[in-house]
Amino acid sequence: MPRKQSSTWDHPTGLRLVGRYALLVVIVIAVLFPVYTTVVSAFKPSDKFLINPLVPDAFTFDVMREAWSSGRLGRYLVNSTIVAVVITVAQVVTSLLSGYAFAYLRFPGRRVVFLAFLATLLVPLEATLFVNFETVEDGLTLPLVGVTIPFGGLNSFQALTVPFLATAFGTFLVRQALLDLPGDLRDAARIDGIGHIGFIRHVGVPLVRPTLAALALFSFLSSWNQYLWPSLIINEADRNTVQSGLRLLSKSNLDAPNLVMAGTVIAAMPILIALVIFQKQLVRGLTAGAVKG
Amino acid sequence: MAVVAEVGKRSWSWRDLWLAIVMLFPSAAVLGVFIVYPLGRAIVLGQQRCNSFGTQCVSNGFDQYVDLFLSTEFQGALESTAILALITVPLGLILGVGLAVLADKHLRGIGFFRTAFSSTIATSVAVASLMWLFLLQPSVGALANIDWFISIFPTVKNPGLLQDPRTALPAVAMSSVWAGLGFTFILVTASLQSVPRELHEAAAVDGASGTVRFWKITVPLLAPTLLFVIIVLTTRAFQTFGEIDLLTNGGPRPGNSTTTVTYFVYGESSVIASDPGLQAGGAVLLFVILLLLSALQLRGLGRRVDLGG
Numbered sequence: 001m002p003r004k005q006s007s008t009w010d011h012p013t014g015l016r017l018v019g020r021y022a023l024l025v026v027i028v029i030a031v032l033f034p035v036y037t038t039v040v041s042a043f044k045p046s047d048k049f050l051i052n053p054l055v056p057d058a059f060t061f062d063v064m065r066e067a068w069s070s071g072r073l074g075r076y077l078v079n080s081t082i083v084a085v086v087i088t089v090a091q092v093v094t095s096l097l098s099g100y101a102f103a104y105l106r107f108p109g110r111r112v113v114f115l116a117f118l119a120t121l122l123v124p125l126e127a128t129l130f131v132n133f134e135t136v137e138d139g140l141t142l143p144l145v146g147v148t149i150p151f152g153g154l155n156s157f158q159a160l161t162v163p164f165l166a167t168a169f170g171t172f173l174v175r176q177a178l179l180d181l182p183g184d185l186r187d188a189a190r191i192d193g194i195g196h197i198g199f200i201r202h203v204g205v206p207l208v209r210p211t212l213a214a215l216a217l218f219s220f221l222s223s224w225n226q227y228l229w230p231s232l233i234i235n236e237a238d239r240n241t242v243q244s245g246l247r248l249l250s251k252s253n254l255d256a257p258n259l260v261m262a263g264t265v266i267a268a269m270p271i272l273i274a275l276v277i278f279q280k281q282l283v284r285g286l287t288a289g290a291v292k293g
Numbered sequence: 294m295a296v297v298a299e300v301g302k303r304s305w306s307w308r309d310l311w312l313a314i315v316m317l318f319p320s321a322a323v324l325g326v327f328i329v330y331p332l333g334r335a336i337v338l339g340q341q342r343c344n345s346f347g348t349q350c351v352s353n354g355f356d357q358y359v360d361l362f363l364s365t366e367f368q369g370a371l372e373s374t375a376i377l378a379l380i381t382v383p384l385g386l387i388l389g390v391g392l393a394v395l396a397d398k399h400l401r402g403i404g405f406f407r408t409a410f411s412s413t414i415a416t417s418v419a420v421a422s423l424m425w426l427f428l429l430q431p432s433v434g435a436l437a438n439i440d441w442f443i444s445i446f447p448t449v450k451n452p453g454l455l456q457d458p459r460t461a462l463p464a465v466a467m468s469s470v471w472a473g474l475g476f477t478f479i480l481v482t483a484s485l486q487s488v489p490r491e492l493h494e495a496a497a498v499d500g501a502s503g504t505v506r507f508w509k510i511t512v513p514l515l516a517p518t519l520l521f522v523i524i525v526l527t528t529r530a531f532q533t534f535g536e537i538d539l540l541t542n543g544g545p546r547p548g549n550s551t552t553t554v555t556y557f558v559y560g561e562s563s564v565i566a567s568d569p570g571l572q573a574g575g576a577v578l579l580f581v582i583l584l585l586l587s588a589l590q591l592r593g594l595g596r597r598v599d600l601g602g
Contacts, residue, residue, distance in 0.1 A: 034421075034471065113321075126534070257430060
């Protein structure tokens with residue numbers, strides 16, 4: 001052991017060190033146990049996965065292949081990617097616009113409108129989806145003008161994305177990040193004749209990039225993980241996202257859980273890989289919500 | 294291009310106003326159409342009674358909210374949700390904090406343990422629930438096919454943890470705690486790293502034990518994060534839908550021991566599944582309950598917590 005042997009307040013040594021490692025290992029095994037059984041069963045042939053379910057004593061790629069093609073997991077991954085990318089890009093753009101307006105523009109009622117934005121954060125998704133179902137199915141008829149705005153109907157990509165194109169959370173994050181920039185910055189740019197749009201593009205975006213990255217990751221993850229909304233509005237198999245697709249796979253293969261587990265492995269892969277790459281931004285995105293609740 | 298001068302006493306300018314309207318419009322339109330409008334409409338729908346086809350709804354007065362709230366079905370859903378929260382919130386918090394404290398040491402390979410503990414954040418509700426469904430299913434599940442395991446816990450095979458009304462809800466809660474573990478761990482770990490190490494050092498020099506330092510330094514400084522975690526976990530319990538939809542369908546039947554409030558409103562096998570009036574009413578009640586819960590938690594815990602201005 002190259003580490004110095006004296007026991008300091010946060011460097012356990014000797015028996016305490018062994019004890020701590022033992023505890024950590026036991027907990028890791030417990031935490032990863034469901035993942036382990038899932039992976040083992042996904043790669044065992046259908047007639048063997050229930051015999052010694054914890055032992056990887058047989059290997060086949062057939063079940064994974066079946067989940068990908070007849071289980072349509074490939075299709076669902078594409079759908080989910082499109083939906084999540086559209087929502088993420090839209091949320092970043094709309095948040096940047098509204099966050100900038102609240103941070104730098106002087107207009108009457110700014111405080112009240114901002115509070116109204118924040119108030120929407122108090123409304124849980126579950127309280128609105130019921131009516132939103134009706135809205136995307138029939139379109140929304142504006143009172144007085146009598147014009148109906150269509151939202152694509154059930155089973156459409158519009159319906160999967162439109163309700164989530166903007167968030168008060170993103171607006172709040174961007175506004176906060178812009179207000180944390182030195183105040184002279186905007187004044188200096190103004191004196192140099194740089195307009196609002198130019199300021200956003202050349203000064204704002206580069207300086208609040210970490211916030212935007214965190215917001216983007218947060219938006220992507222939450223739209224990717226949506227379960228209730230796609231389950232409600234999608235009933236054509238090919239239009240499912242990964243989550244509602246897994247639901248369909250599970251409900252229609254109750255007697256073939258290894259096929260479902262293969263689908264689960266495929267569904268979890270992209271996010272697992274993305275999170276390993278974007279670990280830092282993820283922590284920032286999650287804590288951004290915690291610092292100012 | 295011109296410098297916008299402060300004109301007279303007015304603290305705003307027309308140019309900014311027009312620009313603000315343009316820049317706020319996209320967000321305001323989405324939030325208005327998909328959050329504000331549906332909430333208002335749900336409040337109106339929630340006092341309507343519909344025929345058995347879910348059409349031809351007529352107003353039934355706002356008493357319907359009271360009737361719905363007091364109905365045995367809604368009270369049952371509320372009770373199940375409360376039990377779920379009473380398991381998932383304390384357990385999720387203790388495990389999350391415990392693991393974060395355990396992994397917040399200068400040990401070799403601690404990065405591996407941290408990644409492993411964070412890993413459940415990569416699982417969606419569907420992925421996590423289906424993993425647990427496979428573990429717990431009585432006939433074609435993993436645990437039920439391990440002989441030594443069922444000789445110790447026979448209920449896993451017959452009738453099955455998710456099929457026994459007494460164990461179904463705790464089993465769903467386990468799946469939920471597991472899925473939320475990564476989130477809590479990451480948050481608490483990040484917050485632990487902002488605790489100044491000098492504080493621990495100074496206390497350790499003065500002879501404070503690990504336990505004393507945990508309660509006197511770590512917990513108070515972690516309080517805002519812990520409050521946030523408690524609120525998120527409680528809210529999540531009340532929003533639990535996917536776990537129920539995939540693991541139990543609100544059952545086992547007969548009985549609705551795992552019908553949470555959200556499942557009661559949206560579940561395929563919920564008793565109000567084809568009654569838009571009652572579903573909207575349930576959605577509004579859910580909103581009110583969550584609002585009250587957050588307010589209560591902020592009030593009760595807020596006094597002891599430095600919310601950082």
